[in-house]
Amino acid sequence: MMRVASLVAALLMSLAVSVSFAAAIDPLPPLSGAQQEHYQQLISQLRCLVCQNQTIADSTAPLALDLREQVHRQIAEGRSDAQIRQYMTDRYGDFVLYKPQLKPRTILLWFGPFVLLALALITAVIFTRRSRRRPVPVAVDQQALQRLLSEEDGR
Amino acid sequence: MRFAIPIVVLVGLLALLGYGLRLDPRVVPSPLIGKPAPAFDLPNLQGSARVTPLDLRGRPVLVNFFASWCAGCQVEHPVLMQLAHEYGVEIVGMDYKDTQEAAQQWLDRHGLPYRSVIADQQGTAGLDWGVYGVPETFVLGADGRILYKQIGPMTLEAWREHIAPLMTAGRAS
Numbered sequence: 119m120m121r122v123a124s125l126v127a128a129l130l131m132s133l134a135v136s137v138s139f140a141a142a143i144d145p146l147p148p149l150s151g152a153q154q155e156h157y158q159q160l161i162s163q164l165r166c167l168v169c170q171n172q173t174i175a176d177s178t179a180p181l182a183l184d185l186r187e188q189v190h191r192q193i194a195e196g197r198s199d200a201q202i203r204q205y206m207t208d209r210y211g212d213f214v215l216y217k218p219q220l221k222p223r224t225i226l227l228w229f230g231p232f233v234l235l236a237l238a239l240i241t242a243v244i245f246t247r248r249s250r251r252r253p254v255p256v257a258v259d260q261q262a263l264q265r266l267l268s269e270e271d272g273r
Numbered sequence: 274m275r276f277a278i279p280i281v282v283l284v285g286l287l288a289l290l291g292y293g294l295r296l297d298p299r300v301v302p303s304p305l306i307g308k309p310a311p312a313f314d315l316p317n318l319q320g321s322a323r324v325t326p327l328d329l330r331g332r333p334v335l336v337n338f339f340a341s342w343c344a345g346c347q348v349e350h351p352v353l354m355q356l357a358h359e360y361g362v363e364i365v366g367m368d369y370k371d372t373q374e375a376a377q378q379w380l381d382r383h384g385l386p387y388r389s390v391i392a393d394q395q396g397t398a399g400l401d402w403g404v405y406g407v408p409e410t411f412v413l414g415a416d417g418r419i420l421y422k423q424i425g426p427m428t429l430e431a432w433r434e435h436i437a438p439l440m441t442a443g444r445a446s
Contacts, residue, residue, distance in 0.1 A: 167301055167405035167406075168405055168406055170298065170299070180370070181406070184396060188400065207304065208302070209304070209305070209306060209400065209401065209402070210301065210303075210401035210403050210405065211301060211302060211303065211304040211403075212304075213302075229352050252426050270276060
């Protein structure tokens with residue numbers, strides 16, 4: 119009798135444990151097909167801050183998992199792209215976006231390389247023009263030239 | 274003087290690259306600097322009371338995200354102990370994605386630098402505070418604003434150079 123009672127107690131306890139475990143991690147709400155697509159698209163545009171050259175779609179870091187879960191939940195709640203992006207940048211800054219937004223602070227980032235390229239091209243053009251310029255003919259004393267040439271021949 | 278321009282350009286470029294080398298790409302500046310500490314409502318580690326950012330107001334505090342599973346936290350632990358017990362700094366621990374037993378054991382073994390410990394077992398506060406790798410330490414002014422964020426283990430240099438001046442100034446704010 120005691121054994122049955124302890125068995126029942128053990129079963130009840132394991133049930134309680136599994137119930138509390140399930141309560142701790144609420145299951146993710148399902149996404150519709152379009153939402154699923156939206157989700158995939160969005161997570162491949164957000165950076166994992168732990169493994170910085172991976173998106174949260176690619177990374178297996180726990181942080182990436184958390185952020186994917188956030189994106190999933192927020193899409194299920196019907197939040198827009200802009201809202202989810204805002205949520206991420208509010209916490210992690212612009213660096214979390216793989217494609218930085220175009221704004222005054224990022225102008226150098228977006229256009230700096232083209233400015234450098236233009237400068238390099240201009241410099242290259244100036245230098246090649248300068249070196250291609252023909253040397254200006256110098257007035258030559260013809261008699262002196264003849265003298266020098268005949269000296270050369272006479273040697 | 275033919276090479277004056279190329280040399281100036283080269284020196285400029287080297288200066289820029291040299292500056293770039295000294296930046297740590299792992300340190301991502303927090304957008305939360307200057308903003309009020311993000312809201313949370315979490316139990317303390319003993320589970321005896323609930324804590325919100327309002328409890329952190331009125332004096333400058335360090336909020337240190339740590340975990341018993343975090344290697345960097347062991348590295349910084351002696352520094353936190355020193356700050357708390359020699360310098361009298363108020364440090365609030367935020368136990369990130371951890372269990373109560375593991376955290377308690379870890380603190381028993383290594384010592385308690387924290388005035389109080391908040392249990393962020395799901396990491397929700399961590400998410401809202403933009404934590405991406407423990408240990409991370411936030412400096413809060415008396416008005417509850419985030420003044421500074423130390424990413425990675427706390428060091429005495431960081432304390433001396435960045436944090437101590439803010440804590441002194443934070444007393445007034």
